[in-house]
Amino acid sequence: MSQTDPIDATDEMNRTAEQTISTTDGETAEETRSEWVDYDTGGETKLAIKNLDVYYGDDHALKDVSMDIPEQSVTALIGPSGCGKSTFLRCLNRMNDRIRSASINGTVELDSEDIYQDGIDLVELRKRVGMVFQSPNPFPKSIRANVSYGPRKHGDIETGLLARLTGRADPESEEELVKRSLERAALWEEVSDRLEDNALGLSGGQQQRLCIARCLAVDPEIILMDEPASALDPIATSKIEDLIEDLAQDYTVVVVTHSMQQAARVSDQTAVFLTGGELVEYDNTEKIFEDPESQRVEDYISGKFG
Amino acid sequence: MAREDYRESLTELRDGVESMAKTVLTQLRRALTSLEDGDEMVAHEVIDTDGAVNERYLDLEGDCIQLLALQQPVASDLRFVAASFKILTDLERIGDLATNLARYALADASGAFSKIDIHRIGDEVHNQVQAAIDAYVADDTDACRTINTRDDEIDALCQRASEAVVRELIAREASAWGVEQLLDDVSRVLLTIRDLERIGDHAVNIAARTHYMVENDPELIY
Numbered sequence: 437m438s439q440t441d442p443i444d445a446t447d448e449m450n451r452t453a454e455q456t457i458s459t460t461d462g463e464t465a466e467e468t469r470s471e472w473v474d475y476d477t478g479g480e481t482k483l484a485i486k487n488l489d490v491y492y493g494d495d496h497a498l499k500d501v502s503m504d505i506p507e508q509s510v511t512a513l514i515g516p517s518g519c520g521k522s523t524f525l526r527c528l529n530r531m532n533d534r535i536r537s538a539s540i541n542g543t544v545e546l547d548s549e550d551i552y553q554d555g556i557d558l559v560e561l562r563k564r565v566g567m568v569f570q571s572p573n574p575f576p577k578s579i580r581a582n583v584s585y586g587p588r589k590h591g592d593i594e595t596g597l598l599a600r601l602t603g604r605a606d607p608e609s610e611e612e613l614v615k616r617s618l619e620r621a622a623l624w625e626e627v628s629d630r631l632e633d634n635a636l637g638l639s640g641g642q643q644q645r646l647c648i649a650r651c652l653a654v655d656p657e658i659i660l661m662d663e664p665a666s667a668l669d670p671i672a673t674s675k676i677e678d679l680i681e682d683l684a685q686d687y688t689v690v691v692v693t694h695s696m697q698q699a700a701r702v703s704d705q706t707a708v709f710l711t712g713g714e715l716v717e718y719d720n721t722e723k724i725f726e727d728p729e730s731q732r733v734e735d736y737i738s739g740k741f742g
Numbered sequence: 743m744a745r746e747d748y749r750e751s752l753t754e755l756r757d758g759v760e761s762m763a764k765t766v767l768t769q770l771r772r773a774l775t776s777l778e779d780g781d782e783m784v785a786h787e788v789i790d791t792d793g794a795v796n797e798r799y800l801d802l803e804g805d806c807i808q809l810l811a812l813q814q815p816v817a818s819d820l821r822f823v824a825a826s827f828k829i830l831t832d833l834e835r836i837g838d839l840a841t842n843l844a845r846y847a848l849a850d851a852s853g854a855f856s857k858i859d860i861h862r863i864g865d866e867v868h869n870q871v872q873a874a875i876d877a878y879v880a881d882d883t884d885a886c887r888t889i890n891t892r893d894d895e896i897d898a899l900c901q902r903a904s905e906a907v908v909r910e911l912i913a914r915e916a917s918a919w920g921v922e923q924l925l926d927d928v929s930r931v932l933l934t935i936r937d938l939e940r941i942g943d944h945a946v947n948i949a950a951r952t953h954y955m956v957e958n959d960p961e962l963i964y
Contacts, residue, residue, distance in 0.1 A: 725816045725817060725820070726958060727818075727958035728817055734817045737816045738815070738819050739745040739748065740745070740749075
């Protein structure tokens with residue numbers, strides 16, 4: 437990707453923070469590769485991650501991670517700061533490509549196709565694998581323009597240049613798509629009479645749901661969420677959590693969260709990463725929170741360290 | 743270790759359950775003594791102490807609710823709080839049943855049905871409750887299984903005792919006793935046997951919840 441990408445600077449800062457934390461790792465690792473990660477989800481695998489290693493320079497940020505993420509369900513990734521869970525999430529739509537020093541080994545298969553193979557169309561990939569970030573980041577445009585931005589870019593609505601060029605047979609009208617996306621993100625009723633208002637005038641919780649609507653507008657298959665409710669109050673958080681569960685009926689949702697209660701509330705399966713970039717245990721959420729196999733996982737979720 | 747206040751609260755809960763169990767065991771021992779000796783003063787003390795046992799129960803139950811609400815325990819901590827919550831109810835019920843026994847002792851001045859070995863059954867169930875609470879404190883699942891098995895023997899003892907009451911009733915000369923007095927004595931001795939058997943069941947419940955708490959295995963619960 438671009439060497440002059442402005443977001444590189446932020447990523448550099450994040451990386452430094454992760455490095456600092458990971459070097460404070462004082463635990464006595466009982467094993468380097470956990471035996472409690474071969475969880476058979478029972479569902480149809482949407483994403484199959486195999487032996488994924490990520491290095492930021494010399495820092496081994498993610499160590500030999502393998503897991504299957506089933507479709508139409510919520511998978512939570514939890515773990516202390518610097519454990520590699522956000523790095524892992526960003527590997528699932530190749531956002532780490534934007535970090536110059538990052539090197540990635542292993543495979544990530546989306547519907548059995550490796551997204552790291554040569555010739556993959558990154559724009560198409562990120563359309564299929566959408567992302568919602570920790571802080572709501574709507575464009576400083578109208579609510580309508582925020583939602584229609586992606587489809588216009590991708591040529592999915594009739595006003596788009598690409599739609600005309602590619603001659604899509606049945607392009608959806610902008611009006612329908614904006615309404616459908618906002619409804620799906622549980623925001624329509626709150627904003628339907630002010631679609632032309634600037635999105636930055638919405639509350640934080642509304643902005644985050646708008647970002648989810650924006651993500652849904654390009655019709656993704658997978659939605660990655662990086663601490664989507666950590667900047668929101670409890671009521672806005674509840675709405676996002678309800679929405680996550682609802683979205684999982686149609687989409688594959690992968691959510692990074694610092695709130696263990698949130699992971700317990702919304703997810704079907706939970707992956708626990710511990711300091712050092714290691715996936716220690718992956719199982720159905722009930723099992724993780726009632727009777728985890730790994731003592732280190734038990735200690736982490738009980739707050740005995742971390 | 744992080745969350746020190748939380749860890750301390752968990753320890754306090756375990757100590758609280760153990761100390762309530764001690765009180766309940768003392769209540770049971772004294773109720774059994776009053777049955778054996780007919781000591782009315784001891785029986786009255788047992789009855790009078792039940793209010794304090796109930797208060798202790800409510801306090802500890804409140805501690806469990808507070809832990810759940812404020813600390814959101816998970817994994818083994820969650821199983822510990824959930825098991826303790828249930829075990830407290832069993833202890834409170836044993837306290838009530840000990841009070842029943844003390845009331846029977848007060849009423850039973852006649853010494854009827856002296857051949858029924860109530861005291862042996864009483865000692866057995868007391869031992870069961872003691873063993874169950876020891877298992878809880880020590881996370882001892884082997885002891886839980888033993889307690890579960892031992893309960894069948896206690897049930898059999900109770901069954902034999904009840905049958906002995908009936909046999910003695912048949913053999914007794916009806917004219918020697920007023921019918922009303924006789925019915926009172928029969929019902930009291932049968933209730934005594936039934937309450938002791940129930941205390942044994944509560945001991946099994948404590949063992950079953952302890953087994954779940956340690957192993958995440960509800961096998962012994964039913």
